[in-house]
Amino acid sequence: MTRSRGNLRSYAICAPGLERFVASELAALGIATGRIDRGGVTFRATTRQLYAANLWSRVSGRILVRLGAFTARTFASLERQAEELNWPDYVGGADPVGFRVTARKSALYHTGAVAERLAQLLGKQPLRASEAIRNRGLLVVVRIDHDRVTISIDSSGAPLHQRGWRLDGAKAPMRETLAAAILAAAGWDGTRPLVDPFCGSGTLPIEAALLARNLAPGANREFAFTRWPSFEPGTWASVREEARLAARAKAGIPIVAADRDMDALDATITNAARAGVSTDLEVRQSQVSELSPPTGSSPGLFASNPPYGRRLSGGTDLRRLYRAIGRVAHDRFPGWSVGLLVANRALGQATGLNLDVAFRSVNGGVPVWFLQSTDASRVAVPPSR
Ligand SMILES: C[S@@+](CC[C@H](N)C(=O)[O-])C[C@H]1O[C@@H](n2cnc3c(N)ncnc32)[C@H](O)[C@@H]1O
Incomplete structure (x- = not known):
């Protein structure tokens, strides 16, 4: 379980083929990266580094924080172990919560039912991921593989390619x-x-x-982590101020x-x-x-x-x-x-x-x-x- 805020187990998601660029930009932020999968890079971060990674990553699409991982073959076991996780740091009372659940070669293959059980645990209506993001809610990402359940919380909100400057309706734009x-x-x-x-x-x-x-790509947008109950406004203000000072005039x-x-x-x-x-x-x-x-x-x-x-x-x-x-x-x-x-x-x-x-x-x-x-x-x- 991710209790220590100085050691958040995090995962930067990206389009396949771009992982090494994500790893280099995290390294440039002084972040130690771990395993590189197809479509993402694992890393450990302090709260400050997690905020900075969201603000500065030009190539990642989204950054998740792992809440926990366990083995479960029944809904009862899923509920019992999920209940132990550190939800209060991330889920506030009023936030809508969406779920993205994938299951592979597992007894818990009914992804909709998994989302429902977890939502129930949190006292929420289970929304679709896109709906939760649109409504500035929280996204919970659940991956079940060979009965191993990994639960993560999205820290980004809208995908990171949405910098806040692109007009809608452009023809075939590149991300x-x-x-x-x-x-x-x-x-x-x-x-x-x-x-x-x-x-x-x-x-x-x-x-x-x-x-x-040297303008931070995320300077003109908002992030889901600012709505977490554990959000540290002072840390975020300091990360943003550092970015403001680092910008070149032309x-x-x-x-x-x-x-x-x-x-x-x-x-x-x-x-x-x-x-x-x-x-x-x-x-x-x-x-x-x-x-x-x-x-x-x-x-x-x-x-x-x-x-x-x-x-x-x-x-x-x-x-x-x-x-x-x-x-x-x-x-x-x-x-x-x-x-x-x-x-x-x-x-x-x-x-x-x-x-x-x-x-x-x-x-x-x-x-x-x-x-x-x-x-x-x-x-x-x-x-x-
Ligand atoms: C695939 S789009 C580029 C999209 C761009 N990367 C973006 O993110 O919006 C290709 C562009 O090539 C332009 N184009 C097509 N033929 C051209 C030519 N012969 N000379 C200059 N521009 C051309 C089109 O007007 C179109 O805007």
């Missing part, structure tokens, strides 16, 4: 957490220029500007957000303003074929999430577009690193660039690859004209 993983995979630390030729609603350049200015390097579509650029401009990084972005309306690096800039990162083709061939138009990407990168961005998030590796090959797979993940349920090259002038095949 903010995935954009942050792209920057981490490319080793982009905010000291080199960045150009995103297909910026859409601006996710990648905005995440880049937040990183370059990015100091060019960050170009380009797209051919004016509606997309309008969304970028609004989102950047909401994120507080308007002055850090150079927003350009441009076809990729017309794009060039910022005047006088040293080489940086040419990175993007171009239109996807999910079919293996990608279609003729898309192949033509990816050839144009390769040509522009090769001809106008020599010495720049290139990074492309694609849903179809054949399209990556169509660029003619010498791209390697940096990670594989999923975006909105679609498998994606992040392909990169450390120098756009290194080509696999000469760019076709």
Whole structure:
């Protein structure tokens, strides 16, 4: 059971393939990480570190705190052992509580009934996870595997990719957490220029500007842990103040957000303003074929999430577009690193660039690859004209 507040057994959930970036950012916060699973990283944290991990993690989707683990094969055994856990630190009288229960190869396989029993124990109506989060309630995550029951409490609330700056209704945006993983995979630390030729609603350049200015990604949102009975307002105020003091006034390097579509650029401009990084972005309306690096800039990162083709061939138009990407990168961005998030590796090959797979993940349920090259002038095949 997690009684000691100096030693919270925690778990940062992320999209598959992004675990090592989560582990590095936790390490950068001085947090000792443990096991890395597919889709998450275990760590132990003080209360302060748990708050800081929520505020600063750019790649995690949610952070859980483990309440306890035990073996149970019957509802009576589940109830008896669950009752012993330290619920009062986390569940307040008025909070709605939602449950996310998964069961695998276990006698307690009826996940709805497990949620009902636990809710009853807490004197609550069992809500669905999404309903509880929408209503600023608490999320209890129960995993049952070979009769081993692990009960955790969510500390984040709305998923961490929801930074609070994105306008609703953008077309096919990439998750903010995935954009942050792209920057981490490319080793982009905010000291080199960045150009995103297909910026859409601006996710990648905005995440880049937040990183370059050392702005905490969670500074403009709220977290579930602030509603726990055990919440320490003084600790949280101090974590936030430290973040405020750590922020840089400007990015100091060019960050170009380009797209051919004016509606997309309008969304970028609004989102950047909401994120507080308007002055850090150079927003350009441009076809990729017309794009060039910022005047006088040293080489940086040419990175993007171009239109996807999910079919293996990608279609003729898309192949033509990816050839144009390769040509522009090769001809106008020599010495720049290139990074492309694609849903179809054949399209990556169509660029003619010498791209390697940096990670594989999923975006909105679609498998994606992040392909990169450390120098756009290194080509696999000469760019076709
Ligand atoms: C997959 S979306 C990018 C989404 C973006 N990552 C986000 O998070 O919102 C692809 C973008 O490419 C733009 N686009 C398509 N063809 C283009 C071209 N030839 N030149 C420049 N932009 C183009 C579209 O307008 C669209 O905004």
